[in-house]
Amino acid sequence: MAVAWARFKGQVRKSVETLPPPQRKRMRTGALVAVILLLALLPQVVGRFNSNVLGTVGLYVLLGLGLNIVVGYAGLLDLGYVAFFAVGAYTTGVLTSPVSFLVTEEGAAAAPSGFTNFWVALPLVVIVAVVIGVLIGAPVLRLRGDYLAIVTLGFGEIIRTLVLSDWLAPFLGGAQGLLRVPAAPPTSLDLRSPERIYYLILAFVLLAAFISYRLADSRVGRAWAAMREDESVAEAMGISVIKYKLLAFAMGAAIGCLGGTFFAAKIGSIFPNSFGLLVSINVLAVIILGGMGSIPGVIVGAFVLVGVPDLLRDVLPPEYRLLVYGAILVAIMIYRPEGLIPNRRRRRELHVEEPEEEQYEPGAPAPEPVIAAGAEGAKSP
Numbered sequence: 001m002a003v004a005w006a007r008f009k010g011q012v013r014k015s016v017e018t019l020p021p022p023q024r025k026r027m028r029t030g031a032l033v034a035v036i037l038l039l040a041l042l043p044q045v046v047g048r049f050n051s052n053v054l055g056t057v058g059l060y061v062l063l064g065l066g067l068n069i070v071v072g073y074a075g076l077l078d079l080g081y082v083a084f085f086a087v088g089a090y091t092t093g094v095l096t097s098p099v100s101f102l103v104t105e106e107g108a109a110a111a112p113s114g115f116t117n118f119w120v121a122l123p124l125v126v127i128v129a130v131v132i133g134v135l136i137g138a139p140v141l142r143l144r145g146d147y148l149a150i151v152t153l154g155f156g157e158i159i160r161t162l163v164l165s166d167w168l169a170p171f172l173g174g175a176q177g178l179l180r181v182p183a184a185p186p187t188s189l190d191l192r193s194p195e196r197i198y199y200l201i202l203a204f205v206l207l208a209a210f211i212s213y214r215l216a217d218s219r220v221g222r223a224w225a226a227m228r229e230d231e232s233v234a235e236a237m238g239i240s241v242i243k244y245k246l247l248a249f250a251m252g253a254a255i256g257c258l259g260g261t262f263f264a265a266k267i268g269s270i271f272p273n274s275f276g277l278l279v280s281i282n283v284l285a286v287i288i289l290g291g292m293g294s295i296p297g298v299i300v301g302a303f304v305l306v307g308v309p310d311l312l313r314d315v316l317p318p319e320y321r322l323l324v325y326g327a328i329l330v331a332i333m334i335y336r337p338e339g340l341i342p343n344r345r346r347r348r349e350l351h352v353e354e355p356e357e358e359q360y361e362p363g364a365p366a367p368e369p370v371i372a373a374g375a376e377g378a379k380s381p
Contacts, residue, residue: 036206039202040199043194043198048194050310051195051198053306053307053310054194054198055194055197056306057306057307058201058205058302059259059263060282060283060286060305060306061286061298062204062205062262063255063279064286064287064298064299065255065298066084066252066253066254066255066258067081067283067284067286067287068293068294069212069215069224069248069251069252069255070248070249071284071287072287072292072293072294073212073215073221073224073228073248074227074228074244074245074248075227075228075229076245076249077145077146077149078148078149078152078280079150079152079153079156079280079281080154080156080159080280081152081256081279081283081284082159082279082280082283083155083158083159083275084132084252085259085260086272086274086275087129087257088125088256088257088258088260088261088264089260089261089263089270089274089275090163090260090264090270091121091124091125091257092261092265093178093181093264093270094115095115095120095121095124095125096115096116096117096118096121096182096264097180097181098180098182099178099179099180100115100178101170117182118182118183118261118265121261122258122261125261126254126257128257129250129256129257129258130253132253132257133246133249133250133254134246134249134250136253137248137249138246141246144231156277156280159275175272176271177269177270177272178270179268180268181264181265181269182265183197183265197262197265197266201262201266204258204262208255209295211251212295213295215251216293223239223244224244224248226239227239227241282305282306285301286298286301286302286305289305289332289333289340290302290340290341291338291339291340291343292342293342293345294339294341296341297341297342297343300340300341301340309322309325312324
């Protein structure tokens with residue numbers, strides 16, 4: 001079955017590649033529209049509980065798209081990405097919660113609402129995210145590889161420690177967190193319901209995917225690709241490595257903070273325990289499992305990493321669920337080290353397909369050996 005699937009997949013790929021470019025573009029557009037329609041219809045089919053699971057999957061897709069810019073496009077290993085997730089959530093809570101320090105007692109008594117509403121807070125969160133991304137990216141401009149990973153891991157832990165500290169407790173709530181974070185208005189639509197919050201997250205996932213796609217094919221994306229292959233060579237070619245590193249951190253931070261904003265609106269309360277190191281590891285696992293640098297890979301990786309455990313909950317007992325799930329992940333990484341849906345470059349690097357051997361009918365004359373021109377000349381006297 002595996003051999004048949006491999007041959008069938010190769011035939012489909014070859015048949016698609018032989019089509020004229022306009023027809024290939026129409027096929028890709030049609031497939032994209034079909035996928036979007038399927039995602040839009042899912043909450044109407046799977047029910048309320050599974051819609052909540054889909055909302056969580058959407059959050060990881062959004063976080064994965066942001067980290068994919070930093071890791072998959074620019075090649076900067078970031079292990080502290082949860083810091084941006086936390087900044088987005090807490091900024092949203094401070095701006096919208098009626099128990100925030102920005103709301104005075106007189107204002108809370110007159111109008112029991114936050115300093116501003118969700119839609120006004122959204123662009124403010126993006127601005128704060130870009131500033132934080134540049135501030136975090138600036139000290140690590142000259143670091144590479146493992147050193148960069150260790151420093152970014154430290155930044156993630158610094159943010160979590162600051163949130164838990166008594167120094168910021170009057171502003172961020174300390175270990176008790178921030179409560180009464182409102183949902184996205186208008187409240188008449190009940191946007192905290194699983195279906196509505198799923199559609200809201202889906203809209204911004206599509207926006208983030210479109211931005212990522214356009215960035216990958218732009219001059220910025222080509223500069224990131226050169227940095228990912230070799231920073232020294234990229235700098236020798238005239239690419240401003242510092243500028244493009246800061247841009248990658250800023251773009252990734254903006255998308256990660258958006259994920260924190262929707263998380264706060266979805267849950268309604270913010271606690272420091274929600275922003276541990278495991279979140280960064282899970283988001284990194286999403287893009288590795290799906291395929292680094294691949295937008296469809298991030299989406300599929302989030303479904304596998306977040307959605308499959310909840311689907312197995314109704315099928316397998318708890319003592320076997322994690323065992324089966326871990327075995328699935330190990331099998332995927334063994335047989336698909338480039339990811340489930342890798343981009344073309346990574347597929348060529350890690351999954352090189354061997355050329356098919358030519359077969360001849362019985363009794364047919366064997367083909368004459370090909371002799372190089374230099375070898376033929378060497379035989380002549």
